[in-house]
Amino acid sequence: MAKVEYGPDTALLVVDMQNDFCEGGALPVKGGSALVPGINAEIDAARRAGALVVASRDWHPVDHMSFVQRGGHWPVHCVQDTPGAGFHPQLSLPDDVIRLSKATAFDSDAYSAFEGTGLADYLRERGIVRVAVCGLAMDVCVRATALAARREGFYVIVLDALTATVAPDARGHCRRELEEAGIEVRK
Numbered sequence: 001m002a003k004v005e006y007g008p009d010t011a012l013l014v015v016d017m018q019n020d021f022c023e024g025g026a027l028p029v030k031g032g033s034a035l036v037p038g039i040n041a042e043i044d045a046a047r048r049a050g051a052l053v054v055a056s057r058d059w060h061p062v063d064h065m066s067f068v069q070r071g072g073h074w075p076v077h078c079v080q081d082t083p084g085a086g087f088h089p090q091l092s093l094p095d096d097v098i099r100l101s102k103a104t105a106f107d108s109d110a111y112s113a114f115e116g117t118g119l120a121d122y123l124r125e126r127g128i129v130r131v132a133v134c135g136l137a138m139d140v141c142v143r144a145t146a147l148a149a150r151r152e153g154f155y156v157i158v159l160d161a162l163t164a165t166v167a168p169d170a171r172g173h174c175r176r177e178l179e180e181a182g183i184e185v186r187k
Helices: 031-050 117-126 138-151 171-180
Strands: 011-015 052-058 098-102 130-136 156-165 185-186
Touching: 011 138, 031 052, 031 130, 031 156, 052 138, 098 117, 130 138, 138 156, 138 171, 156 171, 171 185
Parallel strands: 011 052, 011 130, 052 098, 130 156, 156 185
Antiparallel strands: none
16 A cells, blocks of 8 residues: 655544444444554554544434434444444554544434534644545445545545445445545555
8 A cells, every 4th residue: 555645734534443333343344343453553654744633433322313213224333332333442542533423413414524523624724635534434434534525625545455345346436436536545
């Protein structure tokens, strides 16, 4: 994988590396847990270079609108204050890593870390012009986060090797869609 040149104008966005999205969770993504060592190395590299690190998480209330029993598309997952909503136990999140919760209201969902969180303004206030995105899942929340970051005017790099997809055949389509949106996909 081509290295990102981190600095104070760059943010690493680690998307939804939560127990429920890894093997053994309520909505597991195959290969999710295997990403942790590489993401930990990326977090370390970003922090050593003075980059901002943000870790997003689904943080759903009980009976969230995205759950099947409420007419949504997903099984119950990442319910606030449950083990499933916790970050993967081996994910290295030092105290200075910003933890960002999304989809926290009963009646709205958020696939992107930018949706309803104020993240874009926060990054601009910090002088961030470029974001690198990794985590779960490439064809759902990583995709949505990368596209939203691009729409917000950031230069976006998706770290392809540090993502996994829900749908096994979705990676190629996602890469094309992201690249067509002006996002750099690094293999």
